[in-house]
Amino acid sequence: MPDVTSNGTGWQVYLSGEIHTDWRERISSGAVAAGLDVTFHAPVTDHAASDDAGVTILGGEERAFWKDHVGAGVNALRTRTLIERADIVVVRFGDQYKQWNAAFDAGYAAALGKSIITLHPEQHDHALKEVDRAALAVAREPEQVVELLRYVLQGTLTN
Amino acid sequence: MPDVTSNGTGWQVYLSGEIHTDWRERISSGAVAAGLDVTFHAPVTDHAASDDAGVTILGGEERAFWKDHVGAGVNALRTRTLIERADIVVVRFGDQYKQWNAAFDAGYAAALGKSIITLHPEQHDHALKEVDRAALAVAREPEQVVELLRYVLQGTLTN
Amino acid sequence: MPDVTSNGTGWQVYLSGEIHTDWRERISSGAVAAGLDVTFHAPVTDHAASDDAGVTILGGEERAFWKDHVGAGVNALRTRTLIERADIVVVRFGDQYKQWNAAFDAGYAAALGKSIITLHPEQHDHALKEVDRAALAVAREPEQVVELLRYVLQGTLTN
Amino acid sequence: MPDVTSNGTGWQVYLSGEIHTDWRERISSGAVAAGLDVTFHAPVTDHAASDDAGVTILGGEERAFWKDHVGAGVNALRTRTLIERADIVVVRFGDQYKQWNAAFDAGYAAALGKSIITLHPEQHDHALKEVDRAALAVAREPEQVVELLRYVLQGTLTN
């Protein structure tokens, strides 16, 4: 007999934001351990490659502004498509840096009607209140994101 | 020679609403018996898990309102995506409870242009008239939903 | 000098739901007292007229089901357009009745991306958690809705 | 004879972001001086009112997280509608603070297909490269935004 609450399949999850800690790996390894049928996507997380991609491929720029502009265009070729394919967008804010691209991704995902999970420490709660308000869940640790995905796909709680 | 009225394939059906009777199982087992290529989706139908998912994963809340709010967000991670994937949304109203989430799902599905089948006893006809008006079919028994799906996919009537 | 935080103008607010108390009048008179440039819309709140509109205009039906069906179609001519025109949809749930049309309107408005305010007593909090989760504000009294509109349009708090 | 390049009329411009300097006033007074038919909109820029609006109107919250959550919902009632009405969204990033809501607004506006002008000092260029890439113009001073609007509406350059 078919189980109408059976494990979900084919979920696409985009992991946006901070690139200096191992949060993406903690989520993906947790999902593997839980046997979830999720495909994770992310921006290019090699900081140097991400910054240099534009000028390396398309030719150098004297002004830093245009180097960044060309690079941001090339990276957007990847990120826009992956966000649009996603069922769920996880947006991580770390301790450091401005991370405006993460907040931009959150706004972009919100206007597309994507389900959003934010992931950040409490210290950012006040500054992120508009972003969190647009999210369906606010997590503190990557393992909570794994649990959320496990519940969403499998429909059961572990404890 | 290809049969242009051959069995439909890959239909996605979301089963929204009442969680206290076996109507989902009756539909899915009927669909299996009929050999239909339909994938059924549903919200988490374990009432306790559904109520507790938010605070269990994301941390306890003192106020019941926020416990519900966190839980509803977590469940929406699942239901919104599945409704958006659906070709047909079946919305079941049982004898008891307010079941406002079922009516909410029906309105949500209607605005997305989804095909809707409602499933409820006659006693609710007057109260559900706006919901039924937005549906393409109003069924009384799960077996009628199976027959509808069989007709939609196979194009034949059993008698 | 133009005041970029000046009073908002031309806001359209749809008042959905319960028709047995004076909540719409309390909101509209409060908005007048506050000098707000808001136009309020509502379904037909004359219960008998709403029930009879279909058969009175288009011809009688023997079965109650079809009387309701015809009536719901006629009323939808009004409500769909007004919800689609609205900037904000206020959905009121009273003490009695199933009020599934209110929840349906909320779901419809949510899928259209409308801003939603729900208005209901605490006793319905658990049953309305999915609807409240899709709202930007949950109010208990009509006067709070007036205050919300005043803040949204004028940008100031009274106390 | 009608002038097909005559002054534009009825443009709606939303001014998002930093609330601690007089940039909005500089833009609006410049637009008045230039005789532009532009209506400016903005979030509530009274910081205290913005933070307190939720709990003042809807009732206090013990946890700061929920106070922020309620407040962000109330403010979103205003900002979402105004961004959706806008032809052009100007997003200002100042020297201080995280300003994630500004970047969120930019992403939201981008996904809606709005025309975006960013306004920020060069020091933020690298951190804002994704946001700037989604903009049609990057300005440094409010007076440049006035010139942009004057050119867009009147089609002439002053020098």
Place this chain on the structure above:
Amino acid sequence: MPDVTSNGTGWQVYLSGEIHTDWRERISSGAVAAGLDVTFHAPVTDHAASDDAGVTILGGEERAFWKDHVGAGVNALRTRTLIERADIVVVRFGDQYKQWNAAFDAGYAAALGKSIITLHPEQHDHALKEVDRAALAVAREPEQVVELLRYVLQGTLTN
């Protein structure tokens, strides 16, 4: 005190279909008599002008097919915009002719989510069942359309 169930204003109604009887005049004069704030739109109802518009303005065609093609393009300049502006589309099927353009308009309006009223004699019920199913009301006489509009705008029944 504002009356939240006050007369509706600014409704746009498109009158599609049959051009050989006075049904449009009966609706518009009835609406005037009822004091409704409705603007009616219609295709060009001068049959000869409608057929000749294309070749008269853009140059003659030898083949009848291309004369029709050019003419249909010119008429679509008018009808598409007016249907897209409409809140309600009334589609009239008369006794004669194929009237495929009326059914096409109905399908076009349905996919745009417009509210549809059909107007036709009973003899066409079976052939129009798919069109009627997409309508919110099926009327037999123009005066019923007036009554529908009066109810939709004023919220009261005359008898």
Place this chain on the structure above:
Amino acid sequence: MPDVTSNGTGWQVYLSGEIHTDWRERISSGAVAAGLDVTFHAPVTDHAASDDAGVTILGGEERAFWKDHVGAGVNALRTRTLIERADIVVVRFGDQYKQWNAAFDAGYAAALGKSIITLHPEQHDHALKEVDRAALAVAREPEQVVELLRYVLQGTLTN
């Protein structure tokens, strides 16, 4: 080396309209002979089943109007989804009957931005001019539709 003009794959074609001749079979057998990777979809073409589906599954109706209404709803469960999945919609008008559902499908498909091919004898040219104007090709014989599909997928002409 990949061939960027290689055979197209996975095209979905909906065959709408007349059900009394073998045009669908001629198209599908032609497509098989040409080795095209096309999946054809169609409404239920068993006239009796199509008419009776509603009342057979959901219960009898005394009035013919409601029998048709229920039946049209059930058939729409199939047709709407299949039209929305289609890349190309072929709409066939035969010699007889009103065939308003075919014209309705064409309008529906046009508003969704689907590519349309019409298929009809010259005698209907004038009556179908609005429908043909919304089409990308007007064919006279099913074999021309096969040739169109072959060209669209394979990019070559046979003579």
Place this chain on the structure above:
Amino acid sequence: MPDVTSNGTGWQVYLSGEIHTDWRERISSGAVAAGLDVTFHAPVTDHAASDDAGVTILGGEERAFWKDHVGAGVNALRTRTLIERADIVVVRFGDQYKQWNAAFDAGYAAALGKSIITLHPEQHDHALKEVDRAALAVAREPEQVVELLRYVLQGTLTN
């Protein structure tokens, strides 16, 4: 009695393309002479201002590519909004230059579902066949565009 085929009001027409002849003036003066209620919009047609707007307002660029890029962004602030507001987009191709921006506007307008009129001499017919195919009318002279607008708004032919 209201005239349901009365003169249309409030039509917005965007005049895209060639800037070296007086075609826009011929259309607008013709529309005035005909008493049409049309508002015409256009890009900035002062070639030097259009080229220099970006660097004049936002600061000089050494590379011509970036000067053009900045200028195109500033001009897009105007053109995108005006195209989106338009009911009809007229695209003019003159004798000279590449005029790729005109073809780009036509593609942009087509994907938005705007009604398109092209205006060009016969010599460009073959090169413009894809653009013309997306148009509802192909005119040779500005006066024909005036006649088209007159017919669309007034519903009568002059000869």
Place this chain on the structure above:
Amino acid sequence: MPDVTSNGTGWQVYLSGEIHTDWRERISSGAVAAGLDVTFHAPVTDHAASDDAGVTILGGEERAFWKDHVGAGVNALRTRTLIERADIVVVRFGDQYKQWNAAFDAGYAAALGKSIITLHPEQHDHALKEVDRAALAVAREPEQVVELLRYVLQGTLTN
């Protein structure tokens, strides 16, 4: 452990524009050499077949205008679907010809929100500034497009 920055899969790339050089083959062979999971699509690049497809299949036309019109319709059956399926649209402008269809495709893709890469020599920079402004990358050589795709899918730079 799953690699969240693993190679992208299933990317669809449409190659629009010039048909007289081997740029499509250089891109596709480069993508094969790089092991990219990309499917390339293109218009029919056999110039004669493309010009003749309409009249060959649907019947001859005396006027060249209608021959082109019919042909453009048939080709649009292919190109519209493939552009709508694309994640990335590459638009190539060569040395010769008007190439208005390439610019039209770019505008069409831009309005659909597709990611665009333009590919053209510097000599066209000024004439293509509006098209380039809507692109995320401007390449000079096909091999740069391969590098862009490799970076987008694999997230690494070769040098």
